Amino acid sequence: MENKLWWKLLCVPILLYVIIVGLSVPLSPGITSMSQYTAYTGQTFTVSVATYNTFHTKAKEVKARLRKDTSLFIAAQNVKVIDDNNIEVTFSIPTFLPSSKKQERFSLDVDNDFDGYGTLPGKFIIKQNNIDSIVGAKVWKNTNFGNLNKRGTNFPFRGLLFETIRNTFFHVPLWFGMLFLFLGATWNSFMYLRTQDQDRDRRAEVMTMVGLVFGLLGIVTGMLWAKATWGTYWTWKEIKLNMTAIALLIYFAYFVLRNAFDDLEKRARIAAVYNMFAFVAALILINVIPRMTDSLHPGSGGNPAFGSEDMDNTLRMVFYPAIIGWTLLGFWIATIYYRALNIEEKYLERED
């Protein structure tokens, strides 16, 4: 299996696909900011809206609306295009909302025929001067514009993340790759204990080494991502960062342990035992503890996995190949390192 060429050849186009598609597919149109986020009932006002990744000047018509869920709509009276990424929208709010609450949150949709639509969910607040839901229901008239224009193939636009959403194809699959490599090392350690074959020990060693490198890369990509989104490279309040750092320490200790023995057989045996124990401990650290506490990571507070909120189908089209590609690359590096160690050993034997 490991000397076969096909999976190494498979890994190259997959990673090329991941890098090219992952970095070149544009983000969907989005709304970055508005000049005001509140308005009162009965008001007519003009708000300037900054959009991202849009080409309003190339579009035939730019439309905008305020929307509460899928029930209440207020279409813009007038949309003035300033440039590709800036528009001025005039809304006229009815005198009452069909609601008994003092204020309601609305989403802003901006739509044009060139880019498709973008949404700023739930940020805009309309306040009622007088509350009368019965009159509101009578007065209210939904003003809407037909269907939204379709978007091309693009990654979702998320406030805060912006273009860094592409890190999903590097940061997350590197962790998956690390886990698979550690799993491979555990399997080889297990096989060593059954067969006492030194070759198995070497495989476990190289897989652990490459897994560790992947883990470090996962931390580095995560730190860059954290700097861009949370504003800091490292935070002690974030459980996942600290737990994975400790999990990597466990595997660093594996190499310290290896160096503590001179006898090859003894080293291999004890390293194998520790490696299997470390995998159990690392699984607890990475997969159990972070579920117990709040986290800044997506899907935090109970479920660190990717839910439908965080992923969409376009992302998945690149994300799943990325997991396969990085994992295969990891095993490929491991086999090269393994052969290098074998050559080194033979060379040293000839020297003696």
Added chain:
Amino acid sequence: MNTIQEIWFLFRKELTLEFRQKYAISGILLYVFSTIFVVYTSTFDADPKQWNILFWIIVLFASVNTATKSFVQESGSSQLYYYSLVNPVAIIISKMLYNTLLLLVLNFLAYGVFSLVLGSPVRDFQLFFIAIFLASLGFSITFTFISAISSKADNSASLMAILGFPIVIPIVMELVKVSQNALPGSFDSAINEDIMILLAIDLLLGGAALMLFPFLWRD
């Protein structure tokens, strides 16, 4: 002789040795008392959160020192003698049980001395004693197994710390969380879940240790 009998005999052997030498327990007690005294001289007034952390740090280090002795205390030849007589699983289980008992005594003593000099903010004693029991179990399982690994190397004391501390961190974190709930100032209704998680971690590491030890002992 079946395994349960073996475990019982080995466990009694450990106890007898301890009562004859009084070496481990007295050394550790001295350690605990002096550490608590150091804490006392520098911290006169600890709020419940600091009290909790200080207590677990002292317990953690006392546990490491206790468990380190489990495999280096006896000479290699007498260990070889045991291994030729009994099942290796019985050896590790008996050591773990003995260490659990020792740590339980030690931790309760530490708690007693600690509350004597620093006062005891504990509100929910049942929860706090559950935490102490689970701490003894978890530390005993982890450190007994790690000491079995590190005793194979020459410089076992430093290896013990390098290998042991990262592995024990999840247990310490859950312990701090559970015992924090036994102190005034915080209440988490889902604390039973944390107790189950702690127990699950203990059992998971214990299971792994039991499966791996038979490969470890042979020299």
